[in-house]
Amino acid sequence: MSGRSLPRFWKEAAMREVEGGFAVVLDDRPVKTPAKAPLVVPTASLAQAIAQEWDAQGDRVDPLSMPVTRGANAAIDKVSVQHAEVAEMLIAYGDSDLLCYRADSPMELVARQAEGWDPLLDWAAARYEARLHPRVGVMHAPQDAAALERLGAEVRAMTAFELAAFHDLVSISGSLVLALAVAEGHLSADQGWSLSRIDETWQQDQWGEDDEAVEMAEKKRVEFLRAHVFLGLCRV
Incomplete structure (x- = not known):
């Protein structure tokens, strides 16, 4: 998820269990991190919280209103590699x-x-x-x-x-x-x-x-x- 505002293109966000953890999907399209890695998190609770942030978006995505998503992105793209x-x-x-x-x-x-x-x-x-x-x-x-x-x-x-x-x-x-x-x-x-x-x-x-x-x-x-x-x- 980049820092710029994007139009909402999905109707529903949901959590899905996948290999290695839990993913978030937007109308069955998996969410990816800014570095294009699959957004797969370790717990259902974390995935559900991310899905709720995406569901709460209006006509345009506001990254600043999505702290859990940003935290997961940081964990995957930055912390995991260093x-x-x-x-x-x-x-x-x-x-x-x-x-x-x-x-x-x-x-x-x-x-x-x-x-x-x-x-x-x-x-x-x-x-x-x-x-x-x-x-x-x-x-x-x-x-x-x-x-x-x-x-x-x-x-x-x-x-x-x-x-x-x-x-x-x-x-x-x-x-x-x-x-x-x-x-x-x-x-x-x-x-x-x-x-x-x-x-x-x-x-x-x-x-x-x-x-x-x-x-x-x-x-x-x-x-x-x-x-x-x-x-x-x-x-x-």
């Missing part, structure tokens, strides 16, 4: 994880960060035997390589479809640990989003809202929640 590279890029976030970079003042912000982020670092230590350590300030200090390797094993084991969704959870939040917590259901997507915004929320509390920043944050929040939905559809 799975290792994408995984390693996301694993690298652990070495500079948002949760580990702390303020030294004011004390209210220091307390908010500790209250919100320390339990997640404790969770990762218990869940994966991967203890990441907080640092004060913004200068990079490497984390323990063995801990990063244990976190990395979880990422490398993801399918291309899971990794496509996980990419957004990590890149939007800035945290590998927080993204894993959301992916595993330890946090809800809303909780994860809020915890990723502790610094921004504190600044907003001090100085008030900036309309442009609020608008940008809302777009990121929507994408974060959509990534979580897509990940769930990949697994049921």
Whole structure:
């Protein structure tokens, strides 16, 4: 599916089980990705959600209204052909994880960060035997390589479809640990989003809202929640 608007040429979209998974057909014509690969996904739930997006189109196709389709296209055309590279890029976030970079003042912000982020670092230590350590300030200090390797094993084991969704959870939040917590259901997507915004929320509390920043944050929040939905559809 390209980025340009195309006229609707079908009456009904449907899901169909095929070899290797589930496909979406438009009046019996299989949907293909922008790279012309068959759009075959791992679960019936994901295929059904894609079919619903196509069915919801009006006289012309609006790609921006089809986030599940776009996610499936990305998984097939991009992530599947460079799975290792994408995984390693996301694993690298652990070495500079948002949760580990702390303020030294004011004390209210220091307390908010500790209250919100320390339990997640404790969770990762218990869940994966991967203890990441907080640092004060913004200068990079490497984390323990063995801990990063244990976190990395979880990422490398993801399918291309899971990794496509996980990419957004990590890149939007800035945290590998927080993204894993959301992916595993330890946090809800809303909780994860809020915890990723502790610094921004504190600044907003001090100085008030900036309309442009609020608008940008809302777009990121929507994408974060959509990534979580897509990940769930990949697994049921």
